[in-house]
């Protein structure tokens with residue numbers, strides 16, 4: 001299980017999440033940051049730190065945001 005970065009990150013890339021992640025699993029992509037689902041320990045620090053509320057626990061993702069979990073998996077594949 002993991003947290004997932006969604007559309008508000010695109011074009012924003014504030015990067016506050018990278019600073020607070022204790023396991024260093026947030027990486028910058030071309031348009032947005034991604035969380036490595038296989039490394040995330042679900043601490044929730046990034047969700048709190050994100051200034052544009054782009055980060056959600058996987059269980060709280062809307063149907064339309066499911067694609068961002070797929071994008072993260074592809075990014076780290």
Ligand code: SF4
Pocket residue numbers: 003020021022023024025026035039040041042043044045046047
């Ligand atoms: Fe990192 Fe914690 Fe966010 Fe997972 S929930 S990406 S471990 S800050």
